[in-house]
Amino acid sequence: MTASLYDVTAQAAAASVIRAYSTSFGMATRLLGPRVRGHVRNVYALVRVADEVVDGAAEDAGLPVEAQRTVLDDLEAETLAAMASGFSSNLIVHAFALTARECAITPDHVRPFFASMRTDLERTSHDDASHDDYVYGSAEVVGLMCLQTFVNAGRPGRPVPADETLVTGARRLGAAFQDINFLRDHADDAERLGRDYVGVGDPARRAALLDRIDADLDAAAATVPLLPRDCRAAVATAHGLFASLARRLREAGATDARIRVPNAVKATIAARSAAGIRPRRRLV
Structure with missing residues (x-):
């Protein structure tokens, strides 16, 4: 009783x-069936807490970088221990x-995530590699964690591996989401955090990234x-919201304004997805 x-x-x-x-991701998760919905929220919550450690909340509380790293390391260790013990x-x-x-989320999913979070404390710009x-x-491993819940929620003790086609789709959708966020939030990342993930000041690199995003979205749409x-x-809705952001980012060109999807468009995307209309594989 107490444990429950x-x-x-x-x-x-x-x-x-x-x-x-999250309004957009929160809206998408509400379209998940009850078998899965709580699990995806559990994944999101841990990812968000870890992200806050390196994206300002810990610094705002007065923690220097080394202390932030310690907090992040402790959170990873506690997560891995809880995965083993159940508490x-x-x-x-x-x-x-x-x-x-x-849902058979393993340390092989968790460790790369925390490694990337530590990177935010160690470097401010990135090359392609x-x-x-x-x-x-x-992002990609977060997509894989969610995929594990899609495949295995409701099957305690009987997990099955996800189909490799779905694994590829989850990774590419996660990558598209992250790269869209990099472009969308570049001004805040630069001004508040001193970071540049994608070399947004280079028009050719920005255009290439948008092409890569479109290709990732296209590949992911085929697996929905x-x-x-x-x-x-839910996945179709999330795909549609970010596809709309990608198109708007391309149309807006280089700008410091944070691009948004109007609420009416969000509602239309969600309604189409709930009606079973597949996400578009080609952006127009």
């Missing part, structure tokens, strides 16, 4: 994180561990119909 109440409380804490931090006194970590243990390494850890039925509308 604790589990419920931990997952409620995780759900509160996505409500506070953490940190509610967000506990919620994530519940999901990891049921370090960009790709960073995106794999910060292969997902479990109770996950398709």
Whole structure:
């Protein structure tokens, strides 16, 4: 009884994180079936807490870089320990561990993520190779964690591997999301955090990145119909929202303004996805 109440409380804490931090992703997760929805929120909450350690909240509290690194290292260690034991006194970590243990999220997913978070404390600009390494850890593995929940939620003790086509789709969708966010948030990243992930000041590099984003979105769209039925509308909605952002970023050109998708467009994308209309494979 007590353990069950604790589990419920931990997952409620995780759900509160996505409500506070994300309107678009939060809207997409509401379209997930109940089998999966809480697990994806648990993944998001841990990822968001770790991101906050390196993106300003810890610094705003007065922690120097070395202290931020210690906090991040401790969070990783606590996460891995909870995945092994099934318990953490940190509610967000506990919620994530519940999901990891049921859905076969492994340390091979978690360690690259924390490695990328540490990179934010160590370097302020990236070449193509370090960009790709960073995106794999910060975004592609998050897509793989979500895919593990899509495939294995509701199958405790009986996990199955995800189809390789879905693995590729999850990685490419995660990469597209991250690169879109890099372009969208470049002014804030530069001014507040002193970071440049994609060399946005180089018009040729920006154009090449937008082409890569379109290709990743196209590849990911082809895999959405292969997902479990109770996950398709949510993933299609997230895909549609970011595809709209990518198109608007291309149309806007180099700008410091933060590009947004109007609420009415968001609602239309969500409605189309809920109706079973597949995401567009080619952007127009």
